[in-house]
Amino acid sequence: MLAAYAAGQDADHPLEGLVVGEITDPGPPEPGWVPVRVRAAALNHHDLWSLRGVGLPADRLPMVLGCDAAGVDDQGRDVVVHAVVASPGWRGDETLDPARTLLSEKYPGTLAETVWVPPGNVVPKPPELTWAEAACLPTAYLTAYRLLFHAADLRPGRRVLVQGAGGGVSTAAVVLGRAAGLEVWVCGRDEARNQRALELGAHAVFPSGARLPAQVDAVLETVGEATWAHSLRAVRPGGTIAVAGATSGAMPPADLGRVFFRSVQVAGSTMGTVEELSRLVAFLVASGARPLVDEVLPFADAARAFRRLLDGDVFGKLVLELPEA
CATH class of the missing domain: 3.40.50.720 (NAD(P)-binding Rossmann-like Domain)
Incomplete structure (x- = not known):
């Protein structure tokens, strides 16, 4: 599958380790996880930190980057992906789980044609939000x-x-x-x-x-x-x-x-819960407010988007879109 992933890490030149190309879909990393066909994914500075070697151990490379995405789940539903993954058996606010992780830290991230997530890590995407707008929300x-x-x-x-x-x-x-x-x-x-x-x-x-x-x-x-x-x-x-x-x-x-x-x-405060993500989506629909998108680029231009992010030439969010399957 097509993905943007960290193949190497360099604290001073983080984009040296970025690869945009084909990588094997590993399938569900844990039993019961579900696939989401990504339609749009937003970039974050977290991705640059991963490429610098911060928060992502080198022994986990290659690692698909990305925390944010909106797409279609295995039931055909339009969804927004929640990036915080709690440890098995954790109950309550997942941001308080000492063993929590984000997509792209332990498990492959969202900058790919498919991302696998726990079934509780998706919330419905309303039709009022575009794919690009929805992809801005999780981080x-x-x-x-x-x-x-x-x-x-x-x-x-x-x-x-x-x-x-x-x-x-x-x-x-x-x-x-x-x-x-x-x-x-x-x-x-x-x-x-x-x-x-x-x-x-x-x-x-x-x-x-x-x-x-x-x-x-x-x-x-x-x-x-x-x-x-x-x-x-x-x-x-x-x-x-x-x-x-x-x-x-x-x-x-x-x-x-x-x-x-x-x-x-x-x-x-760190990120938010899946319940708060649901409330955020509802708030945007009710209020009419929308995320500020700086630019939407085709996934093939991921390297250019990363360069813009690294250079600080961004006001709002950079979003990569993938075509409908």
């Missing part, structure tokens, strides 16, 4: 959904600051926050990306680290070291900093005095 949009409505526990009328403009999670947070009736502020270092965030639905944008006109109820933090001090200053007493990443570094000064004197809550 960036699910992460943003959980940050906004679970970790930060926001409600309509509350004010949220999104650190960073242009990335998959940050653009998802703007789209979802605006649709949910939140007042959405964005801080970013690139003026052009800030302007695009404003056009996307942000109520206000500011340069990174800027003094804000008021404090916010919550901050969505995926940048880490470069923005942490600003996030602590921006959040109101009793507010929440919801953290789902640290792209600029994971070891900022803690400033614990500000945390406990102001009763700031710091809530970690």
